[in-house]
Amino acid sequence: MATVTIDNKQYEFEGRPLLLQFCTDRGIEIPHFCYHPSMSVPANCRQCLVKAGTPAVDRATRQPKLDEEGNPVIQYFPKLMTSCSMEITDGMVVHTHRSSELVERAQKDNLEFLLVNHPLDCPICDQAGHCPLQIQAYKYGPEGSRFEFEKVHKPKHIKLGPRVMLDGERCINCTRCTRFTAEVSGSHQLTIIERGVNNFPMTPPGVEFDEPYSMNVIDICPVGALTSIDFRFKARIWEMSSAPSITATNAKGSNCFYWVKNNEVLKITARQNTEVNDYWLPDEDREGYQRFNDDRPHGPSGKTDGGMRPMSWEESYAAAVDVLETADPARVLFVGSPHATVEDNYLLSKLAGHLGADTPVYLEHTVPGSGDNWLITDDKTPNASGCERLGFNAADVPLLRSKIQAGGYDVIYVLEDDPVSSGLFDSNVDAKVILHYYNTTNATLAAASVAFPAAMIVETVGTYVNVDGHAQRVRPAKAVKGVNRTLQMEMGKSRLDQHGTPFDKWYDETKLVDCKPGWEIIPEVAKGLGLELSYRGPKQIMEEVSTALPSFTGATYESMGLVGVRLSDTPTLV
Amino acid sequence: MEVAKQGTSKAGNWRDYERVLLPKVKNLHKLEVYEENGGYQALKAVLTEEKWTPKAVTDEVKASGLRGRGGAGFNAGLKWSFMPPVDDKPRYLCCNGDESEPGTFKDRQLLEYNPHLVIEGILIACYAMSITTCYLYIRGEFADWITHIEHELEKAYAKGYVGKNIMGTGFSTDVVIHKGAGAYICGEETSLMNSLEGKRAYPRIKPPFPAQKGCWNYPTTINNVETLACAPLIINKGAEWYSAIGAPTHPGPVLYGISGHVNRPGVYEFPTGMLITDLINEVAGGMRGGKKLKAVIPGGSSTPPLRADMIDGVTMDADSLRTAGSMMGTGGMLVLDETVDMVTWLKRVSHFYHHESCGQCTPCREGTGWLEDIVGRIDRGEGNVRDLDLLADLCTQMEGRTVCALADAAAWPVRYTIERFRDEFVAKCKPTLTPAGSPLTVDA
Amino acid sequence: MATNNGAQFNRHPEPTFSSDQLVFTSDEKSAMQGYLEMYPEPEGAIMRGLWLAQEKFGFLPPEVIRLVADELGIPYARAYGVATFYTQYFKQKKGTYVLDVCTCFSCQVCGGYDILHYLEDKLGIKAGETSEDGLFTIQEAECLGACGSAPMLQITNGRYVHNLTESKVDSLVSDLKDGKMPAFESVTLPQDETEMGGNRRDDVESLEYYKTPPVAETFE
Known part of the structure; x- marks a missing residue:
């Protein structure tokens, strides 16, 4: 096997890997700015310099030259090399700043240059605290600057488009953003303009940077040159916690981080998953975070003679049991949800089975033609595929609507959806409706006899299956009211912030939503109906699902981990 | 500074030198005159004579010792031999007429007075490397000369010297003239390729080298105008003849562009290896107004200046100039x-590099302006002696740390002008309480 | 190079040319087609395309750059990035005659600044400015590759004028005011002068010779 020696330690390798990526993969940090694994390698920031050499070869014999002790003589390249662009070859010897003073000096020198025209406005910069330039300047840069002249001035506070703000002076010309629009999204909305020290990224005049993936340039900008217009000045990075999860905007299930301060989601950023979304996230995935914070219900409610009134959780469970235990199972409709987790839908189907009702159906939410064959799908829900794999069929809305209108059902149990908005029935429907819902704007609330506030994707633990059959876990990013040991334990594991603490340090009680995950509500209702669904939490539910249903084989929490598992295309068998 | 005593002229009997790049022929720029004087015979030879396989042509150029005339001085035939074996994919030649290195003005005159020699050289190079398209990149400022060459090229096309089935031999090559638009960096070979491709003219990282991945990612060779003009001469008269001209390790005829404070500036054709003193005192008619020589910048603004006392016995070839502490350049x-x-x-030279830095690499983008700032401050009498150390530091931080050599080219004049004319710089700095260079130096 | 002062930066400037004006003639379109055929990829034709447009419109405001990009079928941003990289493409409107006075290197030490300042005084504008009548713009240029015939200047990306003196500048300016572009000057090689008794070309109107450069009065 071919080997490379990095800082006097030998590593094996295959193929022709790039040195910087090879080191990064092995936890050997080399400072860098312009390199991005999913884009071309311009080697323009010059930060990742290393000293490298290859075994010297005797020109006459074509054999490797050996020193007196029989070790190969290393011929070093005359100049320091950019590790991002250098392919490793067999026998190569590399010295990073850890074993070469020259390299250490070169990295320091380069950072001094980078800071020459960079405004040192970190205290008011949104990127401060998670800024690669700031971090690497502290770690590898000089103590001070010897630059005593006026900095170059460039446009600041420029709204490049509806979502992205430019500060041209902070830009270090790494060209990640322009490479993104040229090579990844293909929108060609950005270019570097001018020349030399006046260079900065810009749209050509008259063009708005409004492509559906524009906010990715904020993620990949290694300085505070490109920031989110929406998020600017809302919170410092160290005031927030982040949880690795997936987005629920569409059926792609792109991987993301939810950023939370004081129990409110303030932004959503991309999380790498080469199987799903690489490093990218569509803007629509980032934009809808307000629904996690706004219009959230305050506890359950139920219909009594005097109309809807708030109830305790126990009262609401009893009210639901009341509705269900007297009903004719053939006249109970269970509506599952492509918004809800596999676990919650599974429990719902168990409840339906226990009562002798039909397998739940689910409501489709597709906007034909809105998908782009990339990270935006026609399907605007995250788990239709999970419902299908559970054996749920998409509801034939007109057919079912006429059956409901004809009085075919006495009870309709709706999991985390809004059938009134979907046109399945009207708010004056002549059936009792049990509803799990997210937001008070839900139109079905008006028809509900019992309404359970449901935990949203940012508050629960569970599994979603994306359009390609990729099963992925979600983790809680924010807390809900009340005591739920599973959620609290998961939170402690999942929500490590950038500073290694699981706690939302800026947290007060006022923003807690009084809601519960389906896997807490449904067993309570089931218990009243004589069905014990006493799982030790969603993890155990999923263990059962993955063993019982071939369409979920392998989808355990352990194997899904942070990147999910690709399920086989086994036809649904229930 | 040690004065390097060197040898005598390597240019032989240069006073009787007969010019070959710009021979003594009236109206040679016209195709018919060029033909009457043996024009396109070298091309005809390589295309028709059996002994001239593409490899034989390359070997002949290699054996001639021809070194690139664009600045780097690399063996041209060797460069050609780096092209990979022929396959069905395109391959390109770029003829570099971007001529933007300050102090350089010879390609323009060659293109005006002997354009067909350049075109013939291009075609021979294309044959040697089995190339069917050559881009002749000419800086945009040379608009009049571009029109001139387009006119002559059209005539060459009409006569069947260029284009399809050249001279009925089945060999075809197109020559496309690309007009630049004002950017020094385009003279750098990989930047030139990006400019051709319609990108911002940023230099590319090497490897891959142009011979592996050049224009549009296909194998490409880039040669200077004057370099290619030597090819027909080598074919006509032989590698041996060529290598016997001038300095043995850097042979051939060369166009010296002499400018500045001499009585008779201009472009002169002589063998390589001319004594600098001969060029100044005889060829260029001596110093203007009988003034004393202070400095010579031998090969364009990037080459380190030589102080008057450093040029004795120094000849215009790579070896001698390296020993003297500079370079042949252009x-x-x-x-x-x-x-x-x-x-x-120096301040004006630094301004030039600041203006022309493409801005791709950090050290050059940020360093060139900083150098100009500091030199400017010293020039205004506001500098401190420690600025000289800072300048030297910044040069170290720039040299060899960027994709292309522009940062080096910007740093060398600063480093060596200060090193070789330090007293002038110190004299312009603010007075200090202790002698310059002392660790106790304090600004007054 | 354009100043990039943030406060003045206008991302959506009012177009100079109306949509009626923003059309290429069929000749121009076929020239563009010719450029496209010169390169394996359409992007290669950007520079020629921009040149053609600048000759037609006088300068390259954004709408013209977009027109070129559309005509060639390449991204507008790509064309705009290229246009702003090169100094010869005028992004702002200039005078009818743009006088690029070289002050670099050889010209610096041979009176380039004398000529620049003489012109500035004569036309009452500073380098970078355009005269009120819109006739002249003066610019300080980097090396134009005519070092032996310093000081020199270039007129609107075209003609070179060598061996400048104050009187030569005077007659140049008055000729230009009369709409008379000076003839192409063929600069005779000193060896031709000696060996061939003058310039080797007999098809040029105007001859120049390499002369002893003037003594620079100002040196900046």
Whole structure:
């Protein structure tokens, strides 16, 4: 096997890997700015310099030259090399700043240059605290600057488009953003303009940077040159916690981080998953975070003679049991949800089975033609595929609507959806409706006899299956009211912030939503109906699902981990 | 500074030299005159004579010792031999007529007075490397000369010297003239390729080298105008003849562009290996107004300046100039007399590199302006002696740390002008309480 | 190079040319087609395309750059990035005659600044400015590759004028005011002068010779 020696330690390798990526993969940090694994390698920031050499070869014999002790003589390249662009070859010897003073000096020198025209406005910069330039300047840069002249001035506070703000002076010309629009999204909305020290990224005049993936340039900008217009000045990075999860905007299930301060989601950023979304996230995935914070219900409610009134959780469970235990199972409709987790839908189907009702159906939410064959799908829900794999069929809305209108059902149990908005029935429907819902704007609330506030994707633990059959876990990013040991334990594991603490340090009680995950509500209702669904939490539910249903084989929490598992295309068998 | 005593002229009997790049023929720029004087015979030979396989042509050029005339001085035939074996994919030749190195003005004159020699050289190079398209990149400022060459090229096309089935031999090559638009960096070979491709003209990282991945990612060779003009001469008269001209390790005829404080500036064709003193005192008619020589910049603004006392016995070839502490560069020589303030001069040179840095790499983008700032401050009398150390530091931080050599080219004049004319710089700095260079130096 | 002062930066400037004006003639379109055929990829034709447009419109405001990009079928941003990289493409409107006075290197030490300042005084504008009548713009240029015939200048990306003196500048300016572009000057090689008794070309109107450069009065 071919080997490379990095800082006097030998590593094996295959193929022709790039040195910087090879080191990064092995936890050997080399400072860098312009390199991005999913884009071309311009080697323009010059930060990742290393000293490298290859075994010297005797020109006459074509054999490797050996020193007196029989070790190969290393011929070093005359100049320091950019590790991002250098392919490793067999026998190569590399010295990073850890074993070469020259390299250490070169990295320091380069950072001094980078800071020459960079405004040192970190205290008011949104990127401060998670800024690669700031971090690497502290770690590898000089103590001070010897630059005593006026900095170059460039446009600041420029709204490049509806979502992205430019500060041209902070830009270090790494060209990640322009490479993104040229090579990844293909929108060609950005270019570097001018020349030399006046260079900065810009749209050509008259063009708005409004492509559906524009906010990715904020993620990949290694300085505070490109920031989110929406998020600017809302919170410092160290005031927030982040949880690795997936987005629920569409059926792609792109991987993301939810950023939370004081129990409110303030932004959503991309999380790498080469199987799903690489490093990218569509803007629509980032934009809808307000629904996690706004219009959230305050506890359950139920219909009594005097109309809807708030109830305790126990009262609401009893009210639901009341509705269900007297009903004719053939006249109970269970509506599952492509918004809800596999676990919650599974429990719902168990409840339906226990009562002798039909397998739940689910409501489709597709906007034909809105998908782009990339990270935006026609399907605007995250788990239709999970419902299908559970054996749920998409509801034939007109057919079912006429059956409901004809009085075919006495009870309709709706999991985390809004059938009134979907046109399945009207708010004056002549059936009792049990509803799990997210937001008070839900139109079905008006028809509900019992309404359970449901935990949203940012508050629960569970599994979603994306359009390609990729099963992925979600983790809680924010807390809900009340005591739920599973959620609290998961939170402690999942929500490590950038500073290694699981706690939302800026947290007060006022923003807690009084809601519960389906896997807490449904067993309570089931218990009243004589069905014990006493799982030790969603993890155990999923263990059962993955063993019982071939369409979920392998989808355990352990194997899904942070990147999910690709399920086989086994036809649904229930 | 040690004065390197060197040898005598390597240019032989140069006073009787008969020019070959710009021979003594009236109206040679016209195709018919060029033909009457043996034009396109070298091309005909390589295309028709059996002994001239593409490899034989390359070997002949290699054996001639021809070194690139664009600045780097690399063996041209060797460069050609780096092209990979022929396959069905395109391959390109770029003829570099971007001529933007300050002090250089010879390609323009060659293109005006002997354009067909350049075109013939291009075609021979294309044959040697089995290339069917050559881009002749000419800087946009040379608009009049571009029109001139387009006109002559059209005639060459009409006569069947260029284009499809050249001279009925089945060999075809197109020559496309690309007009630049004002950017020094386009003279750098990989930047030139990006400019051709319609990108911002940023240099590319090497490897891959152009011979592996050049224009549009296909194998490409880039040669200077004057370099290619030598090819027909080598084919006509042989590698041996060529290698016997001038300095043995850097042979051939060369166009010296002499400018500055001499009586008779201009472009002169002579063998390589001319004594600098011969070029100044005889060829260029001596110093203007009998003034004393102060400095010579031998090959364009990037080459380190030589102080008057450093040029004795120094000849215009790579070896001698390296020993003397400079480089051959483009052979565009600037002569400065005693009236020149080297600080002011350096400030303008630094401004040039600041203006022309493409801005891709950090050290060059940020360093070139900083150098100009500091030299400017010293020039205004506001500098401190420690600025000289800072300048040297910044040069170290720039040299060899960027994708292309522009950062080096910007740093060398600063480093060596200060090193070789330090007294002038110190004299312009603010007075200090202790002698310059002392660790106790304090600004007054 | 354009100043990039943030406060003045206008991302959506009012177009100079109306949509009626923003059309290429069929000749121009076929020229563009010719450029496209010169390169394996359409992007290669950007520079030629921009040149053609600048000759037609006088300068390259954004709408013209977009027109070129559309005509060639390449991204507008790509064309705009290229246009702003090169100094010869005028992004702002200039005078009818743009006088690029070289002050670099050889010209610096041979009176380039004398000529620049003489012109500035004569036309009452500073380098970078355009005269009120819109006739002249003066610019300080980097090396134009005519070092042996310093000081020199270039007129609107075209003609070179060598061996400048104050009187030569005077007659140049008055000729230009009369709409008379000076003839192409063929600069005779010193060896031709000696060996061939003058310039080797007999098809040029105007001859120049390499002369002893003037003594620079100002040196910046």
